[in-house]
Amino acid sequence: MKPALLSLAWKSLANRAVSVTLTVATIALSVALFLGVERVRDSVRDSFNSTISETDLIVGARSGAINLLLYSVFHLGDPTANISWDSYELIDTAPDVSWTVPISLGDSHRGYRVVGTTPGFFEHYKYGRARDLEMREGRAFGDGREAVVGAEVARQLGYGLGNEILLSHGIGEVSFAEHSDHDFRIVGILAPTGTPVDRSVLVSLESIEAIHAGWNTGAAPRAESHGHEDGEHELMPDSVTAVLVGLDSPIRVLSLQRQINTYEGEALSAVLPGVALSQLWRVVGVAERAFFAVSVLVIVVGLCGILTALSAGLNERRREMAVLRAVGARASDVFFLLILEAMTIAFLGALVGIVIATGGFAALSPVLSGRYGFDLPIAPGWTELAVLGGLTVTGALFGLWPAWRALRNALVDGLSIRI
Amino acid sequence: MTSPAVSITSLRHAWPGAEPTLDIERFEVAAGESVFLVGPSGSGKSTLLGLIAGVTPVQSGRIEVLGEPMLAGKPRQRDAIRASRLGVIFQMFNLVPFLNAVENVLLPLQFSPERRQRLEAMDRDGPAEARRLLRELRLDEASLTKKATDLSVGQQQRVAAARALIGGPGLVIADEPTSALDRSARDSFIALLMQECSTRGTALLFVSHDETLAAHFDRKVDLGEINRAGVTA
Numbered sequence A: 001m002k003p004a005l006l007s008l009a010w011k012s013l014a015n016r017a018v019s020v021t022l023t024v025a026t027i028a029l030s031v032a033l034f035l036g037v038e039r040v041r042d043s044v045r046d047s048f049n050s051t052i053s054e055t056d057l058i059v060g061a062r063s064g065a066i067n068l069l070l071y072s073v074f075h076l077g078d079p080t081a082n083i084s085w086d087s088y089e090l091i092d093t094a095p096d097v098s099w100t101v102p103i104s105l106g107d108s109h110r111g112y113r114v115v116g117t118t119p120g121f122f123e124h125y126k127y128g129r130a131r132d133l134e135m136r137e138g139r140a141f142g143d144g145r146e147a148v149v150g151a152e153v154a155r156q157l158g159y160g161l162g163n164e165i166l167l168s169h170g171i172g173e174v175s176f177a178e179h180s181d182h183d184f185r186i187v188g189i190l191a192p193t194g195t196p197v198d199r200s201v202l203v204s205l206e207s208i209e210a211i212h213a214g215w216n217t218g219a220a221p222r223a224e225s226h227g228h229e230d231g232e233h234e235l236m237p238d239s240v241t242a243v244l245v246g247l248d249s250p251i252r253v254l255s256l257q258r259q260i261n262t263y264e265g266e267a268l269s270a271v272l273p274g275v276a277l278s279q280l281w282r283v284v285g286v287a288e289r290a291f292f293a294v295s296v297l298v299i300v301v302g303l304c305g306i307l308t309a310l311s312a313g314l315n316e317r318r319r320e321m322a323v324l325r326a327v328g329a330r331a332s333d334v335f336f337l338l339i340l341e342a343m344t345i346a347f348l349g350a351l352v353g354i355v356i357a358t359g360g361f362a363a364l365s366p367v368l369s370g371r372y373g374f375d376l377p378i379a380p381g382w383t384e385l386a387v388l389g390g391l392t393v394t395g396a397l398f399g400l401w402p403a404w405r406a407l408r409n410a411l412v413d414g415l416s417i418r419i
Numbered sequence B: 001m002t003s004p005a006v007s008i009t010s011l012r013h014a015w016p017g018a019e020p021t022l023d024i025e026r027f028e029v030a031a032g033e034s035v036f037l038v039g040p041s042g043s044g045k046s047t048l049l050g051l052i053a054g055v056t057p058v059q060s061g062r063i064e065v066l067g068e069p070m071l072a073g074k075p076r077q078r079d080a081i082r083a084s085r086l087g088v089i090f091q092m093f094n095l096v097p098f099l100n101a102v103e104n105v106l107l108p109l110q111f112s113p114e115r116r117q118r119l120e121a122m123d124r125d126g127p128a129e130a131r132r133l134l135r136e137l138r139l140d141e142a143s144l145t146k147k148a149t150d151l152s153v154g155q156q157q158r159v160a161a162a163r164a165l166i167g168g169p170g171l172v173i174a175d176e177p178t179s180a181l182d183r184s185a186r187d188s189f190i191a192l193l194m195q196e197c198s199t200r201g202t203a204l205l206f207v208s209h210d211e212t213l214a215a216h217f218d219r220k221v222d223l224g225e226i227n228r229a230g231v232t233a
């Protein structure tokens, strides 16, 4: 192949600027769509897989890893059973355990889950690459009836600091049993994280115990017959839903996990959050792969424009090809000229598409991270490079058919093409 | 001894599914000679030029161009011979439409290192040589950088002649290059082409159905006389 062909291909395309531009635009849009889907897919997967990080073990009543993860972290579904306070204390005092954060679920506020926990939650719950929960306004809850709400709760319900909210027993928008005599005051609002924390109302374990004191339906975690008169801070639950555990040394994780799983005093399960998250992703990731397939198809449709753009002019260009042959071009040169044109169109389409996508990411990224705590990287990376290379090569494949036709024409026509 | 520009022996050619178009026992163009080949349209003149140019593979018989055989089994070799040693001028639509006059003239250099080397040996660079040739062929300065499609037919033919001549080929074949020109343009075109060829010692095989042009050339050959296929048809 000769370098002259590249400049010929370029000039030939420039000569057909309108139809070439349209084809390039089609490919560019399909590439931009593909990159958008890819970028969002990557970010969703990343943010999903780091919904909880830096926690070494999640402990709950005996159940499957995914189930435990679903109810303890994603607040989906209900636990099969609780963990007794005794078991919790056993874990908390086990050697190598650096910290524990108990979680008590079961109540809700207008459809949002109430998470009873300790202030340690704000210190130890991490997401993404070891990112801390950030207080957008206010502070963590203290001893009294104070609540911290996630970003989405605050946004959707229009809450600000100082608002008073009522907690309901059970979950769901409409609850038959409201702890109507127990107002909680919002003292903190969290910044968006893109995790289920955004949709949580966080209160102290003691306060949740207090409102359940004397509650006798049996569905709520029961308090150890403490009354209001004893003072809320003394209330200790007899059980919690799950425990987040952090260890001094990561090498001890597996042995502690084994100990907990084989503990005879109570049927418990300990799961590694990272492992459970990727197991869960394998289930929910199906949709993601469907998106991928669709966006690949869109690119293929875009590339089909190359066939149209090159095939349409082929008959009018027979003369041009005969001239090239006459000045010394090989039949294979005619073939490669068409291939080069196809590659150039595909390359330009990919390039423009990447520019469009990058611009789009730059515009959207601040919105997404401000509102949803969702990190959308802007700078083009390996994906873009792969798309650029991959599309240029695929463009050549799409050029094969018109190129082969041009080659055949050139061989049949010889010098005596009739006009 | 220099080889003849064209030497044909026992050439037969039939297009697929048709009666034989050509059956030529002997035909020769001497080195530097200008030959006028005449024949009615449809008689196989273009077919013959395609074979000589090596674009159409020889079916039977032998063609040598400037001493080199145009072998049916060696398309690349034929392409290389054409690229470096042959100039071709068509009846019309000679130019690549999206290139300007100078760029069109430079095309053969891009496909042939030998043509570039010959220019270098004469200490000339491509674009300057292209412009020089175009000026010699009376293309005005403004038209040098005009797109091929913006040139008149007469100008296009002169650009085609410059392109055929650049880099000093041993043979120029012209397929009715003047049939789209009016009388005065036709005469001046032939005169210029002849002059360029003779000063360089380039052989010229000029094909036409128009007998009246014969006087310009060294020798006239009637295709009907050398082609046995045409007689019976």
Ligand SMILES: Nc1ncnc2c1ncn2[C@@H]1O[C@H](COP(=O)(O)OP(=O)(O)O)[C@@H](O)[C@H]1O
Residues within 6 Å of the ligand: A412, A413, A414, A416, A417, B015, B016, B021, B039, B040, B041, B042, B043, B044, B045, B046, B047, B048
């Ligand atoms: N590329 C081709 N494929 C098939 N048949 C051809 C081709 N070129 C010419 N012919 C046929 O060969 C015969 C001679 O044509 P041609 O060589 O173009 O004659 P001329 O140039 O003398 O007018 C015609 O019958 C024509 O149809």
Ligand SMILES: [Mg+2]
Residues within 6 Å of the ligand: A416, B042, B045, B046, B047, B175
């Ligand atoms: Mg003809």
